[in-house]
Amino acid sequence: MATDFHAHRPKSAARTLVSCGAEELSRYPLASLELHPWKLPEQFVPLPRAFRETLNGAAALGEIGLDRLRGPALPVQQRYLEELLALAAELHKPVVVHCVRATEELLGARRRFPELRMLFHGFRGKPERLARLREHGFFISLGVAALNDVVLVEYLRSSGLGGIGFETDEVPEPIESVLGFAAEKLHIPCGELEARTDETFRNFCFSE
Ligand SMILES: [Zn+2]
Structure with a gap:
C-alpha cells in the first residue's frame, strides 16, 4: 500500500498521516x-493540559515548527517548539515538522531531543541542506515541487532513498500519482519505491 507521509485530508485509500x-x-x-x-499566538502561553491528553491519543505530533516568514516572532515559535518536542519525547510520539528559513534554529532544537523521530515535511532546497538534515537523523518527505528540481533529483539518485518519503500536502492528486512521478524521475520501478517508502514510514511512525 502506498504511503502519504503528510496531508491535511486523505486523497485516496493509501495509508495517510x-x-x-x-x-x-x-x-x-x-x-x-x-x-x-502560523496559528500560534503572538505571545507564548503554556499548552493547555488537555493538549497532552489529546496528543496521547494521536499517532504523531505535527505539523509543528518554525517559519521565519509567517506567524509570531521567531523566539515565540522556538519556545513553543521546545515545549512541544519535550512533550513528544515524553509521550514517545513521532513529530512532523514545518520549517521555513529556520534550519539552524531547528537543528539547535533537534540536538536537545536526539531520541525523537522527526519528519521534515515539504522539503525544498539544495542537496547540501537535505544531506545536513539526514545527518541529524531527520526523515524527509518530498512533494511534487522537489521532484521538479533537477539538481535535487540527481542527488537523490546517487545518495539513495534512506529516510525519504513522499507527500501530497496541498496538491489535490493522490499519493499514487506522486509516487508514479517520483519513480519516473528517480528511475526506480514504482512498486519498489512504494515498498521502500512504506518501510521508511514504518520506521518513522511505529518504531520506538
Ligand atoms: Zn501541511
Missing part, C-alpha cells in the same frame, strides 16, 4: 495532532 486539529483526530486511522506555527 493526516495532520489535523484535536476535533478531527478521531476521524482518521492515522492522525497527527497539529499546532501549526
Whole structure:
C-alpha cells in the first residue's frame, strides 16, 4: 500500500498521516495532532493540559515548527517548539515538522531531543541542506515541487532513498500519482519505491 507521509485530508485509500486539529483526530486511522506555527499566538502561553491528553491519543505530533516568514516572532515559535518536542519525547510520539528559513534554529532544537523521530515535511532546497538534515537523523518527505528540481533529483539518485518519503500536502492528486512521478524521475520501478517508502514510514511512525 502506498504511503502519504503528510496531508491535511486523505486523497485516496493509501495509508495517510493526516495532520489535523484535536476535533478531527478521531476521524482518521492515522492522525497527527497539529499546532501549526502560523496559528500560534503572538505571545507564548503554556499548552493547555488537555493538549497532552489529546496528543496521547494521536499517532504523531505535527505539523509543528518554525517559519521565519509567517506567524509570531521567531523566539515565540522556538519556545513553543521546545515545549512541544519535550512533550513528544515524553509521550514517545513521532513529530512532523514545518520549517521555513529556520534550519539552524531547528537543528539547535533537534540536538536537545536526539531520541525523537522527526519528519521534515515539504522539503525544498539544495542537496547540501537535505544531506545536513539526514545527518541529524531527520526523515524527509518530498512533494511534487522537489521532484521538479533537477539538481535535487540527481542527488537523490546517487545518495539513495534512506529516510525519504513522499507527500501530497496541498496538491489535490493522490499519493499514487506522486509516487508514479517520483519513480519516473528517480528511475526506480514504482512498486519498489512504494515498498521502500512504506518501510521508511514504518520506521518513522511505529518504531520506538
Ligand atoms: Zn501541511
